[in-house]
Amino acid sequence: METKIEKLLKELTLDEKIGMIHGDGLFRTKAVERLGIPALKMSDGPMGVRQEFENDAWKAVGNSDDYVTYLPCNSAIASTWNRGLAYEAGKVLGEEARGRGKDVILAPGINIKRSPLCGRNFEYMSEDPYLTGEMAVSLIKGVQTADTAACVKHFAVNNQETERLWVEAEVSEQALREIYLPAFEKAVREGGSFSLMGAYNRLRGEHCCESKALLNGILRKEWGYDGMVVSDWGAVHKTKEAAESALDIEMSVTDNFDDYFMAEPLKKAVEAGEISETLIDEKVRNILRLMFRLHMVGGEERKAGSYNTPEHRQCVLEAAREAVVLLKNEQKRLPLCRNDIKRVLVIGDNADRLHSCGGGSAEIKALYEITPLMGIKKLLGGNADVTYVKGYEADDISEPCSDVNWQAESLENGGGTVARQEAGDTELLEMQKNLREEAVRLAAARKGAGDKGVSADAAGAVDGKEAFLYDTVIFVGGQNHLQDLEGHDRPDMKLPYVQDLLIENLLEVRPDMVTVLMSGSPVEMPWLEAAGTLVWQWYAGMEGGTALAEVLFGIVNPSGRLPETFPACHTDCPAHCIGEFPGGEKVWYREGIFVGYRYYSTRKVPVLFPFGHGLSYTEFTFSNLQVRQCTDSDREKELSVQVSLDVANTGSRAGKEVIQLYVGKEGTQKERPVRELRAFEKVELAAGESRKVTFHLGREAFAYYEESEGAFRAEPGEYRISVGKSVDDICVYASYFLNTLTSGKEIQ
Numbered sequence: 001m002e003t004k005i006e007k008l009l010k011e012l013t014l015d016e017k018i019g020m021i022h023g024d025g026l027f028r029t030k031a032v033e034r035l036g037i038p039a040l041k042m043s044d045g046p047m048g049v050r051q052e053f054e055n056d057a058w059k060a061v062g063n064s065d066d067y068v069t070y071l072p073c074n075s076a077i078a079s080t081w082n083r084g085l086a087y088e089a090g091k092v093l094g095e096e097a098r099g100r101g102k103d104v105i106l107a108p109g110i111n112i113k114r115s116p117l118c119g120r121n122f123e124y125m126s127e128d129p130y131l132t133g134e135m136a137v138s139l140i141k142g143v144q145t146a147d148t149a150a151c152v153k154h155f156a157v158n159n160q161e162t163e164r165l166w167v168e169a170e171v172s173e174q175a176l177r178e179i180y181l182p183a184f185e186k187a188v189r190e191g192g193s194f195s196l197m198g199a200y201n202r203l204r205g206e207h208c209c210e211s212k213a214l215l216n217g218i219l220r221k222e223w224g225y226d227g228m229v230v231s232d233w234g235a236v237h238k239t240k241e242a243a244e245s246a247l248d249i250e251m252s253v254t255d256n257f258d259d260y261f262m263a264e265p266l267k268k269a270v271e272a273g274e275i276s277e278t279l280i281d282e283k284v285r286n287i288l289r290l291m292f293r294l295h296m297v298g299g300e301e302r303k304a305g306s307y308n309t310p311e312h313r314q315c316v317l318e319a320a321r322e323a324v325v326l327l328k329n330e331q332k333r334l335p336l337c338r339n340d341i342k343r344v345l346v347i348g349d350n351a352d353r354l355h356s357c358g359g360g361s362a363e364i365k366a367l368y369e370i371t372p373l374m375g376i377k378k379l380l381g382g383n384a385d386v387t388y389v390k391g392y393e394a395d396d397i398s399e400p401c402s403d404v405n406w407q408a409e410s411l412e413n414g415g416g417t418v419a420r421q422e423a424g425d426t427e428l429l430e431m432q433k434n435l436r437e438e439a440v441r442l443a444a445a446r447k448g449a450g451d452k453g454v455s456a457d458a459a460g461a462v463d464g465k466e467a468f469l470y471d472t473v474i475f476v477g478g479q480n481h482l483q484d485l486e487g488h489d490r491p492d493m494k495l496p497y498v499q500d501l502l503i504e505n506l507l508e509v510r511p512d513m514v515t516v517l518m519s520g521s522p523v524e525m526p527w528l529e530a531a532g533t534l535v536w537q538w539y540a541g542m543e544g545g546t547a548l549a550e551v552l553f554g555i556v557n558p559s560g561r562l563p564e565t566f567p568a569c570h571t572d573c574p575a576h577c578i579g580e581f582p583g584g585e586k587v588w589y590r591e592g593i594f595v596g597y598r599y600y601s602t603r604k605v606p607v608l609f610p611f612g613h614g615l616s617y618t619e620f621t622f623s624n625l626q627v628r629q630c631t632d633s634d635r636e637k638e639l640s641v642q643v644s645l646d647v648a649n650t651g652s653r654a655g656k657e658v659i660q661l662y663v664g665k666e667g668t669q670k671e672r673p674v675r676e677l678r679a680f681e682k683v684e685l686a687a688g689e690s691r692k693v694t695f696h697l698g699r700e701a702f703a704y705y706e707e708s709e710g711a712f713r714a715e716p717g718e719y720r721i722s723v724g725k726s727v728d729d730i731c732v733y734a735s736y737f738l739n740t741l742t743s744g745k746e747i748q
């Protein structure tokens with residue numbers, strides 16, 4: 001391949017090379033037809049292949065041929081903790097992209113969730129670098145089975161939307177190495193991501209897409225990356241810097257393609273002898289390498305891909321099922337028994353809302369989207385009456401993606417501003433009040449004599465739960481893509497549209513209500529104590545409503561686990577109470593490595609739900625934890641610690657459990673988190689079944705980044721290995737001694 005690349009490179013003129021390293025359309029580069037080098041076609045994004053735009057305008061082509069499979073968002077994929085499913089979801093994404101004629105799919109987004117307020121959190125996976133890295137590797141491998149390149153983004157430390165084009169992240173080297181970079185390293189080294197997208201923000205005084213430290217130093221030199229690096233759209237600001245950095249392709253949002261920094265201005269600088277052509281050759285090499293890897297050049301056979309297949313829909317349904325997180329199930333009200341249900345009242349805008357077409361560049365023109373209301377109705381069929389009321393008025397954004405595109409203007413306003421606050425106008429509040437009162441009246445309504453057809457006004461006729469007109473009340477609220485949105489961060493974690501009051505009022509009259517929140521980021525829950533039954537669903541793709549209904553009615557046993565902590569409010573979050581968010585021109589990451597649960601668990605800050613939390617309809621027990629130094633001769637030189645335990649399903653139905661392994665150093669002088677996720681496995685067990693689960697921990701599981709040495713090191717001494725169902729629900733633990741020669745002792 002390298003020989004072929006060099007041969008092609010020699011034949012290319014400067015003009016042709018320049019054409020290959022910048023956008024010649026909003027989502028493509030220029031082809032060199034005489035040499036059989038095609039244009040490189042890219043497309044968003046993480047939840048499916050985006051609709052077609054005109055080549056030079058943010059105007060949707062508007063044909064009927066670009067409806068696609070809509071996948072669960074990355075937070076949902078991470079919530080499955082199922083590497084196999086991430087791989088399958090990646091395969092769907094890759095095949096759909098190829099099927100639509102694309103070469104690069106601009107996904108997955110793997111930035112660390114530093115604050116719950118970041119508007120793009122739904123596009124990202126987790127607050128934890130290990131979980132993010134593991135899921136990303138599987139997803140990327142899946143994408144690339146289809147001769148489509150994954151494009152892991154946004155490199156790096158892109159954790160907020162406010163001032164996103166200019167903000168400078170002031171982060172310590174230790175936090176960079178332990179929190180913000182590891183998932184990217186894994187994505188390129190283990191996942192083999194053929195491409196990577198730079199971030200909008202600045203780091204160490206440089207814009208990430210022109211950063212010598214980040215791109216030339218860490219990515220290329222340290223990690224040996226030989227894939228293609230593309231800028232975020234409009235993230236390049238200077239010709240010389242971009243040329244000298246290890247960026248390969250400049251993309252932007254405007255149609256003056258020849259004026260891009262790496263277009264005519266670069267050509268002129270080369271001709272004037274100010275910039276060496278060898279820098280351009282290096283970029284072209286990386287692009288050609290990508291093309292060879294995708295079998296785009298050299299007359300090789302290339303997979304054709306496919307989109308909207310029944311298999312793809314089945315896969316996104318599987319992923320959506322495993323992404324649902326059962327947060328609370330007091331009195332075991334769930335699963336609901338469909339045979340017992342005659343009348344259901346469904347309340348809430350999210351029960352009836354389509355989310356696919358929102359969110360920013362992750363928007364999807366979905367072939368279809370099953371809402372929770374449709375999911376419930378299609379599951380219950382005709383033997384139950386399902387009544388739906390809104391309960392609150394949310395903004396109307398359900399129009400198909402319009403011609404006027406925010407992206408065209410994003411260089412002017414794309415610095416990101418804080419999302420709009422709840423509209424305070426009295427007319428709207430009055431409308432909310434009326435909708436709320438209607439919903440509460442219906443929820444509280446009792447049966448009158450004769451049962452059927454009795455209006456809600458007959459309320460109060462009979463006492464007792466059996467006498468409620470609706471035997472089941474399901475609330476489906478949360479957020480939508482006006483809060484979970486590219487280019488904006490939320491002002492706080494409060495639920496929009498006066499929902500807190502609605503939920504509180506509903507729970508007063510129906511403490512048995514099933515509360516479902518659908519959202520891309522956590523929200524405050526002031527009514528939590530009163531809500532005995534609580535289900536969480538991320539934006540879950542085209543089959544999200546089917547999956548939700550199946551969980552509610554027990555067709556599926558929930559097995560999603562939170563890939564991030566749900567704090568009580570954003571001011572509890574370390575980015576806010578120790579560091580800054582969103583900051584000004586600079587944002588100081590003073591919380592260092594204490595991001596997410598690393599902070600809450602170590603500092604014992606109460607949270608609504610801890611990292612890794614999620615319930616099941618069955619029970620699992622963990623026992624017999626064994627830790628021993630591996631004696632495998634192949635592994636002698638490398639530290640390898642084997643941890644095994646028995647996991648049993650002691651309940652009465654089959655289910656899946658996520659076994660989470662955390663490591664923490666005992667008695668260290670260093671400021672370390674009390675425990676950090678170092679391994680996990682999801683297992684499926686039949687009722688009564690048990691299984692031994694084994695993990696192998698390498699040196700990195702014990703290591704931290706020592707700034708004074710500029711390297712990772714593992715302190716000798718005692719470590720606690722904890723295995724549990726969440727970071728705060730540790731079921732079994734053992735000590736392990738690491739001595740200086742890495743020959744740890746077996747201790748239980």
Ligand code: BGC
Nearest residue numbers: 044045106153232233361410
């Ligand atoms: C986003 C990227 C996206 C690109 C192309 C930018 O606004 O930050 O994630 O891939 O646009 O649409």
